[in-house]
Amino acid sequence: MDEKELCQCCHKTKERSEEEYTALIHRLNRIEGQIRGIRKMVENSAYCTDIIIQVAAANAALSAFNRELLSNHIHTCVADNIRSGNDEVIDELMQTLQKLMK
Numbered sequence: 798m799d800e801k802e803l804c805q806c807c808h809k810t811k812e813r814s815e816e817e818y819t820a821l822i823h824r825l826n827r828i829e830g831q832i833r834g835i836r837k838m839v840e841n842s843a844y845c846t847d848i849i850i851q852v853a854a855a856n857a858a859l860s861a862f863n864r865e866l867l868s869n870h871i872h873t874c875v876a877d878n879i880r881s882g883n884d885e886v887i888d889e890l891m892q893t894l895q896k897l898m899k
Contacts, residue, residue, distance in 0.1 A: 817869055824862045831855040863897070
């Protein structure tokens with residue numbers, strides 16, 4: 798993907814249902830709280846392994862968020878584009894999956 802394509806991708810938007818929006822925001826709020834908690838642990842000189850365990854939990858939460866977002870993307874954006882004859886979305890999805898698998 799060249800710089801022009803990358804820039805165009807950044808300007809795409811998606812209308813989300815209130816339910817999807819709320820679920821994603823709630824997950825992000827929990828993750829944000831976990832990150833603040835980790836910062837507080839560092840500031841309070843918590844034991845290394847305790848921090849590592851919390852970081853692992855935050856990573857797992859981010860992965861779960863990403864899986865939910867990807868699932869929603871495939872069921873809506875990708876499916877809608879394919880139905881309307883825009884098969885280029887498959888290449889975009891493959892590039893996204895390749896980045897996730899690194």
